[in-house]
Amino acid sequence: MAVKDIMDALRGETLEDIGLKENLAQLVKDIKLIGSELDVLLYTPKKGLEDILRAKVQNALSDVPDVKKVNVKFTETPPQQAQQGAQIPTGQPAFTKRKVPGVKHLIAVGSGKGGVGKSTVAANLALALAKLGYRVGLLDADIYGPSVPTLLGLKGTRATVNERNRIVPAEKFGIKVLSIGFMLPSEDTPVIWRGPMLMKALTQFLFDVDWGELDYLILDLPPGTGDVQLTLAQNVDISGAVVVTTPQDVALADVKKATSMFKEVQIPVLGVIENMAYFICPSDSQKYYIFGKGKTAEFASAYGLKILGSIPIDPEVSERSDKGEPIVVENPESEVAKAFYGIARIVTQELS
Structure with a gap:
């Protein structure tokens, strides 16, 4: 759910009957949505x-879908907009986002759909x-499919x-790693959780883990634009997002949704990473664009995004990943590995 829906509902509740000229939305200092539970911090004039x-808050939000519980707290500090005498914006308020202790940059890696x-x-x-010399962690936030x-x-x-x-993360290949898979009896065990339990687990994976001092923590998000992405975005200080796609129209259509979600x-x-962009034929070393060419560039241009890199299709990637x-x-001189090194350098430049 977009927070704008909640703010619209609060905006419709006037306060003239208690001698105030504002509506409820104009008194909102902060707001957080975790699963179906909503926390509202309200200024009391x-x-x-x-x-x-x-x-009034609970009445205004009684018909808002997916909000099952509303907690209202109060503050004597007015919203920033009211302090400045500015008009209250129609969008969402500023969220109080927590920074993961010891982590300089948190990078979310997302996609509009699975299979990319x-x-x-x-x-x-x-x-x-x-490999470029940074202290790095990797959090597998794809709870349902680690x-x-x-x-x-x-x-x-x-x-x-x-x-x-x-929680102490595992260490492999010089990076710190944590996944829900480390807590399941076997890889065949399904995770059958509703939103609130899911978000509680992810919050623990971020803030109750001994990550130490990291330059970058990579957050592997679930595919799509669901509750996990929205709640993390509202509550966690994320330095930037990287969107992964393949050149097909069906993948790019979903990437547009993911990009819009991050911006919202x-x-x-x-930027955008184009995966499976082309195939290099072993016999003639020519590039063959199996899924088409130029579509990702058109998309990036239309949305004002940078293409961080294009990664070729290589059967070795799949074979080694399974092992x-x-x-x-394992093969740092391969074209795929060189592409990743190039992407890593650009990401560091973007965040510097």
Whole structure:
């Protein structure tokens, strides 16, 4: 759900009956939506109005889909817009976003749909950054389909907790790694969780983990534009997002939604990675654009985005990924690995 729907509902509740010229939306200092539970921080112009305002908020949001519980807290500090005397914007308010302790840059890797190689890109991007000398972590936030344990040869790894009751990430190929797969009895065990439980787990994976000091923490998001992406965007300080696509029209159509989602929640999109962009024939070394050429460039141009890099199709990537041997580590001179190194350098430049 877009936060704009919530703000629109609050905007429709006037306060003239209690002597205030504002509507409820104009009193909102902050707002957070986690699953179906909504927290609202409301400015009170006069003391003694708390119970009335709480009832009005709950009444205004009673018909808003997916909001099952509303918690209202109060502050005597007015919203920034009111302090400046400016008109209240019609969009969403500023969110209080938490920064992961010790992490300089948190990069979200997302895609509009599954099957575009997003997790492979996230893992190899993290490894390329590490090979360039940075301190890197990789968080597998694809709760329903964790693939990072397979990609990095960490099947069977179990998460541990230190003396401070913080989760200790695994370490492989010079990066710190955490995945829900480390907490399941087997890779065949399904995760059947609703939104609130899902978000609680992801929050723990970010803030209750002993990540140490990291230059980059790569966040491998689930595909699509659902509750996980929206809630993380609202509550976590994310430096930027990378969107992965393939050249087909069906993939690009969904990438447009993912890009719009990141922009709506005010996360800067660092650029687009075109995966499976072309095939280099071993016999003649020519590039063959199996899925078409130029469509990703047209999309990036239309949305004002940078193409961070194009990664070729190579059967070796799939073979090594299944064995837990990432291409960046096992064959750094391959065209695919060189593409990842190039992307990693551009990402560091964008964030610097």
